[in-house]
Amino acid sequence: MSAVVRTSGLGKSYGRFRGISDVTMEIERGEVFGFLGPNGAGKTTTIRLLLDLLRPTAGQATIFGLDVHRDGVAVRSRIGYLPGELPDVGRERARNLLEFFAQVHGGVPHQRITDLAERVGLDLDRKVRGLSKGNRQKVGLVQAFMYAPELLILDEPTSGLDPLVQQTFLAMVREAREAGQTVFMSSHVLDEVQQVADRVGIIKDGRLVTVEPVAQLLHHTPRRVHIRFDGPVPTAAFTGLAGVRELSVEGSVVRCVVDGPLDELVRTAARFTVVDLLSTEPDLEEMFLRHYSEESDHAADPAT
Amino acid sequence: MRLTLLRKALRDDRRAILGWTVGVAAFLLVYLPFYSEFAEDTAGAEEMLEVIPEGMRTAMGMQELFTGAGFLESMVFNLYGPLLLVVYAVVLGNRAIAVPEESGRLDQLLALPISRQRYVHERLAALTIEVVYLTAVLCAIVLAFAVGLDMGVALGNIVAISVGVGLLALLFGTLTVAVGGLSGSRGLGLTVTGAVAVGTYLVHVLSDAGAELVEPLRWASPFHYYLDADPLRDGIPLGSYAVLLGVIIILAVAATVTFERRDIGV
Numbered sequence: 001m002s003a004v005v006r007t008s009g010l011g012k013s014y015g016r017f018r019g020i021s022d023v024t025m026e027i028e029r030g031e032v033f034g035f036l037g038p039n040g041a042g043k044t045t046t047i048r049l050l051l052d053l054l055r056p057t058a059g060q061a062t063i064f065g066l067d068v069h070r071d072g073v074a075v076r077s078r079i080g081y082l083p084g085e086l087p088d089v090g091r092e093r094a095r096n097l098l099e100f101f102a103q104v105h106g107g108v109p110h111q112r113i114t115d116l117a118e119r120v121g122l123d124l125d126r127k128v129r130g131l132s133k134g135n136r137q138k139v140g141l142v143q144a145f146m147y148a149p150e151l152l153i154l155d156e157p158t159s160g161l162d163p164l165v166q167q168t169f170l171a172m173v174r175e176a177r178e179a180g181q182t183v184f185m186s187s188h189v190l191d192e193v194q195q196v197a198d199r200v201g202i203i204k205d206g207r208l209v210t211v212e213p214v215a216q217l218l219h220h221t222p223r224r225v226h227i228r229f230d231g232p233v234p235t236a237a238f239t240g241l242a243g244v245r246e247l248s249v250e251g252s253v254v255r256c257v258v259d260g261p262l263d264e265l266v267r268t269a270a271r272f273t274v275v276d277l278l279s280t281e282p283d284l285e286e287m288f289l290r291h292y293s294e295e296s297d298h299a300a301d302p303a304t
Numbered sequence: 305m306r307l308t309l310l311r312k313a314l315r316d317d318r319r320a321i322l323g324w325t326v327g328v329a330a331f332l333l334v335y336l337p338f339y340s341e342f343a344e345d346t347a348g349a350e351e352m353l354e355v356i357p358e359g360m361r362t363a364m365g366m367q368e369l370f371t372g373a374g375f376l377e378s379m380v381f382n383l384y385g386p387l388l389l390v391v392y393a394v395v396l397g398n399r400a401i402a403v404p405e406e407s408g409r410l411d412q413l414l415a416l417p418i419s420r421q422r423y424v425h426e427r428l429a430a431l432t433i434e435v436v437y438l439t440a441v442l443c444a445i446v447l448a449f450a451v452g453l454d455m456g457v458a459l460g461n462i463v464a465i466s467v468g469v470g471l472l473a474l475l476f477g478t479l480t481v482a483v484g485g486l487s488g489s490r491g492l493g494l495t496v497t498g499a500v501a502v503g504t505y506l507v508h509v510l511s512d513a514g515a516e517l518v519e520p521l522r523w524a525s526p527f528h529y530y531l532d533a534d535p536l537r538d539g540i541p542l543g544s545y546a547v548l549l550g551v552i553i554i555l556a557v558a559a560t561v562t563f564e565r566r567d568i569g570v
Contacts, residue, residue: 014570051415053568077417087408092315103308104416 002065004029004151004182005050009059012045020045020206021058027184027199032177034197034214035186042206043186044084047155050184051081063151077105080144084155084186086136094131094139095124101143108146116142119172120165133160145172152176154185158192170196194218224280225265227254230273237272241265309413309423313430317396321434324392328442331388332380336449339375343453346370362513372455373536376446381465381536385442386472386527390501393435393477398493400427401559402484405569420564424485428556431477439470457536464535471548472530476501478555485563488570526551 003026011021020042027033037043048054050061052072061068063075092100095113102108117124122138131139137160144152152173158166173183173196187193193200194214201211210217235249238256241264247256252275258265262279269277314321342349349369353361361367366382368374401424404410414423443466450457476497483493508527511519522528529548533541 014567048411048568051411053411053414054570055565055567073417073419076415079415081412081415083408083412083415085408087412091319100308100312101416103306104418106417 002029003027005033005061005063005184006065007046007050007059007061010046010049010056010061011058012049012054013057018042018045018206019057020049020203023059023203023206023208025201025208025211027182029182030177030180031198032173032183032185032196034193034200035184035203036188036190036193036200037186037203038188041203043188043203044155045206046203047081047153047184047186050153051076051079078150080147080149080152082140082144082152082154082157084159085133086140091127091129093125094122094128097128097139098124098143098146102146105147112148113142113146116146120168134162134165137161138165141169141172145176148179148181150181152181152183152185154183156187157185158187158189166192219260222257222259223262225254225256225258225262226276226278226280227269227274228252228276229254229269230275233272237268238265241268307426307429309418309426310430310433313400313427314433317399317430317434320396321437324388324438325441328388328392328438329445331384332442332445332449335379335384336446336453338379339369339372339449339453339455342369342375343372359513362509372450372453372457373461375455376450376457376462376465377536380442380446381469382531385469386530389435389438389442389469389473390476392438393431393473394480394494394497394501396434397431397477397480397497398484398490400424400431400481400484401563402480402488402490402493405484405488406490408569411569414568421560424481424556424560424563428478428481428559431481432474435470435474435477439466439473442466442469458539461536461539464540467540468530468535468545468548471545471552472526475526475548475552475555478552478559482555482559482562485559486566488566488568 005025005027007026008024010023011019013019013021018040023042023046035043035046045054049056050063050068052068052075055069064078066075068075094117098113098117102113114124116122117138120138120141122135122142126135128136128139137157141157144154158169161169170192173185176183177196177198183196185193185197197214199211199213200217202209229252232251233249233254235247238244238247238249238254243258243260244256244265245259247254254269256265266277353366353369356366366378369378401410404413414420443463446462446466447459449455450459450462479500480493480497483496484490487493504525505527507518507521507525508531510517511522511525526548529541529544533544535541
């Protein structure tokens with residue numbers, strides 16, 4: 001496996017609070033990489049560095065083994081890019097705009113544009129200027145996918161899309177992976193990343209906090225557990241179990257949050273008669289919130 | 305080379321170009337017919353001019369109105385023609401980099417497999433075509449009136465001075481592109497170019513009027529290279545026009561170099 005995207009010590013400082021520093025990561029061929037972080041964390045800055053729209057103040061980035069600046073044109077001819085917000089793109093009809101993009105990329109079969117547009121439900125005869133945010137986003141999606149590029153760089157791909165189209169989009173990402181394409185997508189919506197990504201990088205305040213396989217991330221994420229017994233159970237039996245917190249025992253119902261394996265909790269519960277057990281799917285959202293709230297708790301309360 | 309960007313720029317600017325064509329044509333169609341009246345009533349024309357103070361006359365580029373060459377200079381080539389074409393070139397020049405950069409559109413364009421250099425060059429080529437086009441419209445209408453009203457001006461000289469207007473407009477348009485290439489700010493593009501255009505025009509008319517203070521700066525005004533060699537009477541002044549062309553090329557290189565080096569949309 002060779003890295004499609006490789007950054008080492010990539011940094012960009014500008015403004016007082018913006019920018020990224022020391023971002024080092026590798027994205028492998030054929031993987032879907034989710035790039036997560038809240039707004040302003042540096043996701044778009046990283047992407048714009050990869051596209052040579054910004055020039056780094058530290059480190060370097062290569063794509064397909066080529067320098068993103070020196071070989072920028074060659075690199076970008078193999079990339080489909082969806083910007084976070086498709087800007088005001090003029091009076092043209094969607095079809096003409098897409099054909100312009102296709103020409104710059106050296107041509108795209110007509111049928112491909114039509115098929116993609118139909119798939120996301122985009123009317124190609126409408127003028128781009130008059131389109132709603134969601135419909136503009138569809139233009140952007142068709143544009144990024146129509147080249148069948150080796151690498152897709154998608155900045156907040158689902159923003160503004162209705163849920164049905166979001167599902168279509170996720171299916172398109174999966175198909176892209178099956179076809180051997182690499183996908184780098186940024187998001188602050190964890191659910192969508194969780195559904196398609198192989199690995200996830202979390203960026204916060206311009207620093208890459210962690211890069212992990214989604215499966216592993218889920219492994220040590222908290223899950224919310226709800227157990228109902230056939231009669232009241234003693235609180236004492238459940239206190240102090242490994243990884244259990246936010247415990248509440250009300251009569252025959254136990255609620256808690258568990259970090260890590262459920263094993264010890266399940267063994268303890270088995271000493272009583274379990275009527276129902278519900279473990280809520282570990283969720284990046286929760287994981288994500290904790291990642292940030294812990295930090296901000298420390299910041300807010302130096303005593304902890 | 306497929307010149308995809310160039311064609312796109314021309315397509316996007318279509319409406320603006322059409323609007324300016326109508327504007328320039330309307331201006332000429334309204335003012336040029338007055339020549340026949342001045343030519344018939346020479347004394348009246350002189351009387352009319354004398355009412356205007358001499359300083360103001362110079363500033364507005366007004367000279368004798370009853371000869372063909374004097375009339376065309378007063379009405380078209382000294383002030384209003386260059387003014388219209390320069391503003392047109394500046395407005396379109398700002399659309400090359402600064403306007404799309406502020407709207408975020410430039411991100412999308414430069415994320416394509418296009419080098420910054422190619423981007424600037426195709427936009428400058430589009431601007432050149434647009435300026436040449438409107439200059440040709442102006443020239444054609446003036447030629448038609450010169451023939452129709454029997455102005456007695458050599459047609460080749462009308463072409464010669466029109467080339468000068470076109471060069472002047474292209475110079476200021478390219479300056480706007482260069483400021484956009486350097487700063488990405490549409491406001492700065494308009495401010496800098498506007499200040500330079502008005503400033504250098506004032507230097508020109510003030511030194512015409514004999515102001516000793518600005519006289520040494522005369523050579524620094526583009527208007528000097530456009531008007532002082534008197535193309536309407538003597539034909540194309542190769543040396544002067546070469547200076548204008550040289551400055552355009554320097555500005556184009558500056559636009560390319562500065563745009564190549566900086567961050568986009570910061």
